[in-house]
Amino acid sequence: MTSGVTKTAGNKPVKEMGSAVVFFAGDSGDGMQLAGTQFTDTSAIIGNDVATLPDFPAEIRAPAGTVAGVSGFQINFAASDIHTPGDRVNALIAMNPAAFKAHIEDVEVGGIVVVNDSEFDKINLRKAGYSEGYNPLDDEKYGQRFKIYRVPITRLNAESLATTGMGAKDIERCKNMWALGLIYWLYDRPLDTTVGYLNDYFGKKKKLPAVAEANVKALQAGFHFGETTEMFTARFHIARATITPGKYRKITGNEGLAMGLVAAAKLAAKQLVYCSYPITPASDILHSLAAMKNFGVKTMQAEDEIAAVCAAIGASFAGQIGVTGTSGPGLALKSEAINLAIMTELPLIVVNVQRGGPSTGLPTKTEQSDLLQAMYGRNGDSPIVIIAPQSPADCVEVAIEAVRIAIRHMIPVIILADGYIGNGAEPWRIPNETTHPDLFKPIEVKHATDPAKYQVYGRDENLARPWAVPGTPGLMHRIGGLEKQDITGNVSYDSANHQRMTDLRRLRVEKVADFIPAIEPHGDNSGDLLVLGWGGTYGSIVTAVENARQKGLRVSAAHLRYLNPMPKNLGELLSRFKKVLIPELNTGQLRLLIRGKFLVDAKGLNKVQGKPFLVEEIEHAIHKLLNNEWGDQDSITPSTETLGAEEAAG
Amino acid sequence: MPANTELPVLTAKDFASDQDIRWCPGCGDYAILNQVRKVMAKLGRTREGTVFVSGIGCSSRFPYYMNTYGFHSIHGRAPAVATGVKIANPALDVWVVTGDGDGLSIGGNHLIHALRRNVNLKILLFNNRIYGLTKGQYSPTSEEGKKTKSSPMGSIELPISPLSLAIAAEASFVARSVDVDKDLPAVIERAGMHNGSAFVEIYQDCNIFNHKAFEYTTDKDTKEDNIIRLEHGKPLIFGKNRDKGIRLHEHKPEIVKIGEGGIKEDDLLFHDEKDDSLAFLLSRMSHSDGFPEPMGVFYTAPDDCYEDLLAKQVADAIKSRGEGDLEALFNSGETYEVA
Known part of the structure; x- marks a missing residue:
């Protein structure tokens, strides 16, 4: 979280921030995914760049109150271009002890932790696996590291809806909106997007106007709680990001x-x-x-x-x-x-x-x-x-x-x-034909129709065989898994033909490379280190490389959209860098392909912890490699230890 | 001069492809192939509008020998491939050729679900009670105690009844015949005319690895004592002299002699091909238990076809929501302008 100027709005000072990471955590039945998506929608609509990471348990409803049943939603929202859901959490909303236990170590030192104090009772503490008589909220080690706000959300929500005439269970279901309202206040967000959603979803779609009304009421009650209590001394504002104009x-x-x-x-x-x-x-x-x-x-x-x-x-x-x-x-x-x-x-x-x-x-x-x-x-x-x-x-x-x-x-x-x-x-x-003409180019389909010219495994200039569709007169043919004779498509066990067809199957894939764009590095065309990635690691890699470049390091990033075939210029690009680092959420699969194909001594940053890379993990690997602290290993794994490293008590 | 608008009349020969047939000489598959070609011609089907899909096994070579569109797919998966063909183009006439290993062992699941969905497929299961292509292991329909290369001390598995399975899987047409039987073409023809998934078990002689497994249904001297030719609305009478019948006794079938002890034809069980409980009962009658085995159409009940219902949902969605518009789709949900 980058902090900036402080101004005053309403009765509390507002701190200007560059970006913030908020994490909603609760039981899988607590509606945390909805709170998270609503926070995301609102932030996007008011002009922040956003990136999210939902995190849910494998079990639909693991035993309530247990760590296994915690459902979470992380949102990074910023006044600038961002590519990842963020490394460290600035504000954690923990709806029960299990949620606290599962995610407290993700929070930055000095970060905000809003806990639903109503749920920190003996039973829930036990369900979360804390030892008898221990409450982490009373533990000084947390109090010293984080700004912990104990808000009895369940109780306050129930009180705010006491006059609705709804049952206790239905009232309790609104507590995620109460919590969301409070966090909207904390980050200076308007309520209208969520109010609109609640009225549309519960009011119109589900035909439950009373439920819609109660949720809106809870949302507003949470917001007003932030405004009127003395608990929070400041709130935060994240300005609009300068994003390419357009419709989003x-x-x-x-x-x-x-x-x-x-x-x-x-x-x-x-x-x-x-x-x-x-x-x-x-x-x-x-x-x-x-x-x-x-x-x-x-x-x-x-x-x-x-x-x-x-x-x-x-x-x-x-x-x-x-x-x-x-x-x-x-x-x-x-x-x-x-x-x-x-x-x-x-x-x-x-x-x-x-x-x-x-x-x-x-x-x-x-x-x-x-x-x-x-x-x-x-x-x-x-x-x-x-x-x-x-x-x-x-x-x-x-x-x-x-x-x-x-x-x-x-x-x-x-x-x-x-x-x-x-x-x-x-x-x-949102693309349209003006902004993205290439995307909207029609996809040309050529179906075979002429029996005089038709060969089942005949080939065009791209080595593609004709697509003859059942129903077409005169083109009746049989295909299948047995090896086919080139051109005729008849079953063939001929050895020379099998060699030829195997070669063709390889060449057919290679031919695709004629149509794919050259790989362009993010940064300079040559340097000390190329960080090569693929798939969902893009955001973390680009952010880490940008950070390293700002420190003056001669690092570039390159990202492979096409894994097979690879862009034709990839070998040449790799050769222009002294070192190559390949961060992957596996044990080194692209690295194996790159080493095999290009004989490059690429090093790996490999992580299989069920989570995306933190930017700092990649930055750390970049520094290690460039400072010659890497050693002779092929790959390293980010430490699973978190800041502070102490086990949660219990 | 008016153009000749008459469609050419195809013969069985027109449905023969130019490929050499590679089944063993004397294999029961030849007889089935000939009958299928004849039925296709008789039903007035076109070559280009017909697709034969198969899995793996001797029977699955079938598509190569039909001058139609054909897909020799992978082991057990023909019903799934054929379902995709039907979804993509419901107008095609799609046939599946499978065997007792392909359709009941590795592909049992797909068979069940194609039948349950009532995809408009004609499924011909060639049952030879043996694995032929892999040279003679016991199959899911091999009898208990069957000695084969993989069961030298005798199979310890109970055989499955393909027809019982098909009925339980909600098939809308279930029938049986024998590769060399005179009624085979009629059974295939009725399957071909059925609107919905049609399942036909065809006893087929593997003259190499399980020769004469179905001799009791083909030997001209004894076969009429070992099978019952089912006719809708008619009593279950069988025997060379048509003097035996099937009667229900305490919910179980029993063999009775007509005329003996005053038993008349009216006392016998009458076939009703609309009755799935009766069809199931018939499917349980087996030669090994001393019963004649029913042949012909066990059950038929036209029902809506899967691919038609799917196409109707698409049409209904277009009708109620209008033809999908890309721009509207991209712009759906919460949108906002960045200036």
């Missing part, structure tokens, strides 16, 4: 992928057929698309992951755009079918919203550890096109690009998103 909305990665796929289908004048089996954290794509049937979208909730990809392949064979979405374990199940699409040379999109692995792993936590699975996780030599979005807002473009490639090259494409991108939100400058 907030977007999550999963929403972006859904919208991008729909847009691509429109641009190709095709029907989108999305077949998927529910899996965290990819299900939201299915939910979004299922509600977009008026775009001609057909969604199929398949009986399993394999059926989902097979139905998508069937849809592509029949001439529409077949797409399947999943997460890591689902990608494993789809491998054989993806190879069928590689062999039959059909357009297919596979979206993998990565999560922590292996096996069931960490379903709700983010990781980038499916790169090698996407690249090599199939039998035989089976190259595939892989692209990865760098942020939630980037997902729209990446989805359109994936469909463009799949159709132009008659080839399957894997999109590697991740849980952080999928669930995270950021402002998205």
